[in-house]
Amino acid sequence: MSQQLQRDDPTGEETLIEVEGLKKYYGGDGVLAPPPVKAVDGVDFEIKRGETFGLVGESGSGKSTLGRTLIRLEQATEGTVSFDGTDITELSGKDLKHWRRNAQMVFQDPESSLNDRMTVGEIVREPLDAHDWKTDRDRRERVRELLEKVGLQEEHYFRYPHQFSGGQRQRVGIARALALNPEFVVLDEPVSALDVSVQAKIITLLEDLQEELDLTYLFIAHDLSVVRHICDRVAVMYLGKIMELGETEELFNSPSNPYTKSLLSAIPRPDPTATIDRITLPGTPPSPRDPPQGCQFSTRCPAKIRPEPYQDLDDDVWEAIERFREIVRERTRVELSITDRVKRRTGSFSKHDDIEEAGADLFDGVDGPASVEEPIERALERVKAGHPSEARDMLREEFGGVCDNERPEHYTVSDTGRKSYCHRHSDEYADVEARLGRETRGE
Numbered sequence: 254m255s256q257q258l259q260r261d262d263p264t265g266e267e268t269l270i271e272v273e274g275l276k277k278y279y280g281g282d283g284v285l286a287p288p289p290v291k292a293v294d295g296v297d298f299e300i301k302r303g304e305t306f307g308l309v310g311e312s313g314s315g316k317s318t319l320g321r322t323l324i325r326l327e328q329a330t331e332g333t334v335s336f337d338g339t340d341i342t343e344l345s346g347k348d349l350k351h352w353r354r355n356a357q358m359v360f361q362d363p364e365s366s367l368n369d370r371m372t373v374g375e376i377v378r379e380p381l382d383a384h385d386w387k388t389d390r391d392r393r394e395r396v397r398e399l400l401e402k403v404g405l406q407e408e409h410y411f412r413y414p415h416q417f418s419g420g421q422r423q424r425v426g427i428a429r430a431l432a433l434n435p436e437f438v439v440l441d442e443p444v445s446a447l448d449v450s451v452q453a454k455i456i457t458l459l460e461d462l463q464e465e466l467d468l469t470y471l472f473i474a475h476d477l478s479v480v481r482h483i484c485d486r487v488a489v490m491y492l493g494k495i496m497e498l499g500e501t502e503e504l505f506n507s508p509s510n511p512y513t514k515s516l517l518s519a520i521p522r523p524d525p526t527a528t529i530d531r532i533t534l535p536g537t538p539p540s541p542r543d544p545p546q547g548c549q550f551s552t553r554c555p556a557k558i559r560p561e562p563y564q565d566l567d568d569d570v571w572e573a574i575e576r577f578r579e580i581v582r583e584r585t586r587v588e589l590s591i592t593d594r595v596k597r598r599t600g601s602f603s604k605h606d607d608i609e610e611a612g613a614d615l616f617d618g619v620d621g622p623a624s625v626e627e628p629i630e631r632a633l634e635r636v637k638a639g640h641p642s643e644a645r646d647m648l649r650e651e652f653g654g655v656c657d658n659e660r661p662e663h664y665t666v667s668d669t670g671r672k673s674y675c676h677r678h679s680d681e682y683a684d685v686e687a688r689l690g691r692e693t694r695g696e
């Protein structure tokens with residue numbers, strides 16, 4: 254049942270960008286370096302010509318990095334990005350410079366992305382100069398034309414960004430991005446920094462420009478209502494991975510992935526009597542330097558699959574185990590000083606002694622079988638001795654199921670080709686709905 258995301262093309266529309274196995278890691282070079290930050294950790298998808306493709310997810314999930322890597326502002330660590338059939342991760346020198354005209358970016362914060370010492374005319378003109386575009390006179394003419402296109406006036410040419418409102422500055426940013434007539438534009442939170450009334454105007458402008466200039470957009474956003482309004486398809490990211498990808502309305506109306514469900518359940522609804530249960534995620538997202546071994550979402554997933562021996566364990570006990578594992582994982586993030594390490598070696602380490610209390614709080618009044626107590630006790634001792642990573646691994650071995658240990662596949666979950674990254678879509682397990690329904694009904 255597994256397929257790569259880019260293989261299916263139910264719409265038959267033309268592909269502009271095809272992404273395969275794309276990874277972008279930061280750091281991690283050298284023997285003594287800490288592990289790399291896995292900002293984008295293996296994504297596959299395609300963007301159709303003329304569409305607006307949305308990218309959503311919590312802060313730090315890798316959206317901006319993915320956008321930047323698609324247009325070669327970052328060099329991919331692994332994988333390919335084909336633009337109209339050319340693998341742009343391989344381009345260099347003149348070929349890269351020439352290709353850059355095709356793909357541009359509009360940034361979130363028009364305040365800091367525009368050089369305050371240059372006039373608006375100079376800012377918009379800069380890419381034309383850099384690419385030696387036609388003559389001086391043509392460039393000036395082009396800038397005037399662009400200012401008009403984005404709703405600014407000719408007299409704005411000689412003004413400076415600080416003389417403009419946030420919305421006007423973003424118009425300048427858009428004019429600059431369009432200067433070289435790109436086919437593809439990455440819009441990285443283009444309206445997040447603006448007042449709501451201004452947001453609507455900029456969104457309308459972007460839609461009009463798309464229509465007029467046949468643009469293809471990658472639209473990165475936190476605000477899900479804006480995404481729902483503007484995007485044809487959406488990909489939901491978590492910890493460098495695409496959790497679900499599909500047509501916007503369908504994905505918003507009937508999400509399949511537990512992460513998408515929890516993300517969408519947090520949107521305030523116009524009808525307060527609507528019976529959508531809010532899913533509150535426990536814990537914090539793991540560090541992208543040390544992502545979970547199995548599904549990226551496994552440490553917080555409300556639909557996580559339990560291992561066979563614990564299928565019938567009391568829910569309260571299971572919940573306490575999961576929370577205890579979270580606390581132990583948090584301890585693995587604590588950096589130890591040299592003194593701490595010496596103390597650890599001499600057996601006088603006490604920094605993590607409070608784990609005892611946390612464990613007592615969690616398991617107090619919870620009646621678990623001896624088979625649970627014993628591994629918890631062993632883990633407590635390892636944490637206290639200053640080895641939380643060992644405790645974490647022991648706990649995973651004992652209580653970890655398929656979600657903790659194996660990366661899921663992307664399953665096709667609808668007739669339109671929507672994909673979701675979750676073990677529960679396999680026939681072997683109860684589906685997400687069944688599990689979350691049970692959870693919210695308190696069964």
Ligand SMILES: Nc1ncnc2c1ncn2[C@@H]1O[C@H](COP(=O)(O)OP(=O)(O)OP(=O)(O)O)[C@@H](O)[C@H]1O
Pocket residue numbers: 279280290291292310311312313314315316317318319541
């Ligand atoms: N140049 C860099 N060097 C090291 N780590 C980086 C760099 N750029 C991004 N990261 C890390 O990569 C991860 C993904 O960051 P990214 O900015 O792509 O996420 P995001 O989803 O766009 O978040 P936000 O919505 O806050 O912008 C984060 O952990 C971030 O700290």
